[in-house]
Amino acid sequence: GENVEQHPSTLSVQEGDSAVIKCTYSDSASNYFPWYKQELGKGPQLIIDIRSNVGEKKDQRIAVTLNKTAKHFSLHITETQPEDSAVYFCAAGGSWGKLQFGAGTQVVVTP
Amino acid sequence: KAGVTQTPRYLIKTRGQQVTLSCSPISGHRSVSWYQQTPGQGLQFLFEYFSETQRNKGNFPGRFSGRQFSNSRSEMNVSTLELGDSALYLCASSFEVQGRNQGEQFFGPGTRLTVL
Numbered sequence: 001g002e003n004v005e006q007h008p009s010t011l012s013v014q015e016g017d018s019a020v021i022k023c024t025y026s027d028s029a030s031n032y033f034p035w036y037k038q039e040l041g042k043g044p045q046l047i048i049d050i051r052s053n054v055g056e057k058k059d060q061r062i063a064v065t066l067n068k069t070a071k072h073f074s075l076h077i078t079e080t081q082p083e084d085s086a087v088y089f090c091a092a093g094g095s096w097g098k099l100q101f102g103a104g105t106q107v108v109v110t111p
Numbered sequence: 112k113a114g115v116t117q118t119p120r121y122l123i124k125t126r127g128q129q130v131t132l133s134c135s136p137i138s139g140h141r142s143v144s145w146y147q148q149t150p151g152q153g154l155q156f157l158f159e160y161f162s163e164t165q166r167n168k169g170n171f172p173g174r175f176s177g178r179q180f181s182n183s184r185s186e187m188n189v190s191t192l193e194l195g196d197s198a199l200y201l202c203a204s205s206f207e208v209q210g211r212n213q214g215e216q217f218f219g220p221g222t223r224l225t226v227l
Contacts, residue, residue, distance in 0.1 A: 034216070036218075041220075042221075043218035043219050043221050044154075044201070046216070046217060046218075049214065049215060051214070089154065091154075093214065097142050097144050097159035097161065097205055097216075098144065098159055098167045098169070099144075101146075101153055101154040101155075102153075104153060
């Protein structure tokens with residue numbers, strides 16, 4: 001089955017700096033790669049996703065890149081703000097309603 | 112459009128009891144997936160339902176079961192509760208086009224289950 005590894009487990013950045021989280025996956029059949037942000041006491045919130053036919057996608061300060069050959073995908077947050085502090089999860093899946101999640105990255109943005 | 116709703120939000124049970132959790136998907140979404148979230152194991156897939164049928168199942172014991180109704184609402188049941196079942200149970204709904212899941216899963220706030 002699919003296995004997703006996520007690094008780092010914690011990430012501290014100064015406000016205004018960039019944050020990068022990296023994930024690798026094992027199942028070459030996976031074709032959908034979402035990123036979720038989870039704040040304390042809430043469910044995961046979808047922030048950006050990418051499909052296997054695309055190498056990069058950007059939405060304001062957030063971007064995701066995908067290297068399907070190497071089975072790597074990354075989340076980039078630029079100009080970080082205190083409200084970006086949360087746990088971020090990567091996931092891999094396909095058109096079958098099941099996502100395999102990474103272990104999560106605790107991001108702390110200090111003013 | 113209203114998001115995914117889950118009830119109850121919090122639940123306390125004792126070992127050996129059973130529990131039923133409920134999930135109402137986003138209007139128009141017919142696929143519902145359930146996940147268990149714990150500090151040690153992270154987010155783990157339990158099962159997925161579409162059109163009242165279980166399509167996918169994760170690696171959980173038979174004590175964990177679910178069902179989906181004709182209005183796409185879903186319930187999951189855990190029987191003979193164990194201490195290790197304490198977790199946040201999350202439900203997510205997805206949109207389908209011609210029976211093909213579009214991938215995006217939208218999560219509810221979860222039900223926090225504590226087993227004493």
